[in-house]
Amino acid sequence: MNKEKLQVYCLSLLGATNDYQADWQADRYHIGGKMFAMMGTDATGKPVITLKCEPSRAEELREIYEGIIPGYYMNKTHWNSIYFDSNLSDEFVENLIQHSYELIFSKLTKKVQNQIISQ
Template identity: 60%
Template sequence: MNYEWLDEYLLSKLGVTKDFKEEWEWDRYLLNGKMIAAICTDKTGKEIITLKCEPSFGEELRIQYEDIIPGYYMNKVHWNSVYLEGEVPDEVIKDMIDQSYELIFNKLSKKMQNEIRNGDKND
């Protein structure tokens, strides 16, 4: 994997936890039980990270980078997968992570958002 910083960056987001979905063999990063990211392998064994993006942003990225594809085993409009042996710049992946986090965070109730902002980041 070219992006050794991924786990630390994802877990640095307020309220994000990590689990392993055994039946899928996915490391999932969750915010209030909702997935913001998943790291797994595709059917050929290549490692990928899957992230939620605004549809137009995701489409733009897929045009610009051959290592970004429609979400693996996810809704192809809202989710995108990045090959972790690829050449996508770190900053692009960080932007994708930030957007995925914000999309999920903004759908939470105001009460839950405040609890996450005011609580320990990994409660």
């Protein structure tokens, strides 16, 4: 996986913003003030991207792909972390980013959704 390509992809999504969380040493990506992706490291310093995921799909992905684990520092039911050194394609991870973005967007108020859409 290419971190820079995935960063560009996250920011290409409508209304996406990012910041750097110094305490976590992580880049965070938001929609409507809510995080949909975070790029940082695990306790051993291995780079990961953490994404929101529908719970049953999250569990299924963890069973199928060795490089996907329960969300590091996040709610393990709703978030997955993916190691950058896993052999997953950028396209596959972009699809997971899109899924995370859509889950977060759908939980925003209609007012905020409309503000984002009309940008």
